[in-house]
Amino acid sequence: MLTHNQNNKLAIVVDSINPTLSEKQLYAKVYTAKPFRVEKPQRVSQEKNYLYHVTAYDKNGKSRNLLCKSFGQQAKIQVGDYLLIKSKGQAVKHWEIIKKNKIPENIIQEIGD
Numbered sequence: 154m155l156t157h158n159q160n161n162k163l164a165i166v167v168d169s170i171n172p173t174l175s176e177k178q179l180y181a182k183v184y185t186a187k188p189f190r191v192e193k194p195q196r197v198s199q200e201k202n203y204l205y206h207v208t209a210y211d212k213n214g215k216s217r218n219l220l221c222k223s224f225g226q227q228a229k230i231q232v233g234d235y236l237l238i239k240s241k242g243q244a245v246k247h248w249e250i251i252k253k254n255k256i257p258e259n260i261i262q263e264i265g266d
Contacts, residue, residue, distance in 0.1 A: 157217065165244045166244075168241055168243045174241050177239070177240060177241070178212070179217065179219070179237075179238040180209060181208060181235070183205070183231065185232060188223070189220065191203055191204070200224070200226070202224055203222070205220070205221045207220075207236060209240070221238065222245065229250075230250060234250050235252065236248050
């Protein structure tokens with residue numbers, strides 16, 4: 154509860170190591186294809202990471218604000234794309250672009266079309 158919708162590094166780290174949280178599958182619709190933030194280049198690779206802010210929904214329609222990171226290059230997402238996100242609380246483990254028909258009907262209603 155303390156980290157819910159908190160998109161800071163502390164909340165992400167706490168949730169990633171919290172043994173009481175389980176990984177969940179969430180769904181989101183992209184409303185802007187521009188990164189929310191671009192991080193400084195990594196020391197070793199010199200590549201920048203791009204962060205995208207999304208509101209994601211679990212199978213019960215409960216929402217959560219998350220940051221999805223694209224490592225090393227800007228993600229090839231478009232406005233209107235749908236995302237499947239696997240996260241443990243605020244810690245996004247994986248995300249990918251999916252087709253609308255892969256999203257449960259009750260979530261489509263929450264996301265809006």
